[in-house]
Amino acid sequence: MWIVFALLAALATAIVITLSKAGIKNVDSSLAFAIQSVLILLVSWGVVLFQGNLPDVTKIERRAWLYLLVAGVITCVSSLLSFRALKLGNASQVSSLDKVSLVFAIILAVVFLKEKVNWQVIAGASLMAIGAVLIAMARQ
Template sequence: MWIVFALLAAVSAAIVVTLSKIGVKNVDSSVAFAIQSVLILLVSWGVVIGQGNLPDVMRIERRVWIYLIIAGIVTCLSSLFSFRALKLGNASQVSPITNVSLLFAVVLAIVFLKEKLNWQVVIGAVLMAVGAVVIAIAKD
């Protein structure tokens, strides 16, 4: 079932890139991000409340809070960088480069999460990275 959600996330991300590129055309990239962030905040907490998970917030361990807060800060930075890149570049070139995060995620998962590396992951990550670079350097 995870693959269905991963594919839905990928399709959603592609739609977000497209709509964000249109949105930053005549608006500062940080303003566009701030507008989306408010909606993300409302929807995410609405889902937590709607699912009845609000009491779970009080049971989160301090160490987990720290990881989630740091991840939230990095998420904000990532989005700010992405919005700025979209403001300055073509969505068809920006998106593949931002998705080189796959390569970084594989490395970080191996180093910090002790996940196993196999030849399929290596070949797939290299192909995606090469593909992103080829798309990014394509002429208009």
């Protein structure tokens, strides 16, 4: 089932990139992200309330809070950088280069989470990185 959710997330991300690029045409990229962030906040807490998970907030361990808070700050920085890149570049090129995050995620997972990788993961990540760079460098 995780594959279905991952593919749906990929589709949603593609739609977000397309709509965001259209939306920031005459809007400052930081302002556009701030507008989207308000909606992200409302929808995500709405889902938590709908699912009845609000009481679980008190059960989160201190270390998990730290990880989640730092990840939240980095998410904001990442999104601000992505919106700025979208403002300046083509959506297809920005989006493809953004996907090089896969390579970084694999490296970080190996180093910090002690995840194991095999030759298929290394080959696939290498091919994706090469493809992303080829798309990003393509002339329009």
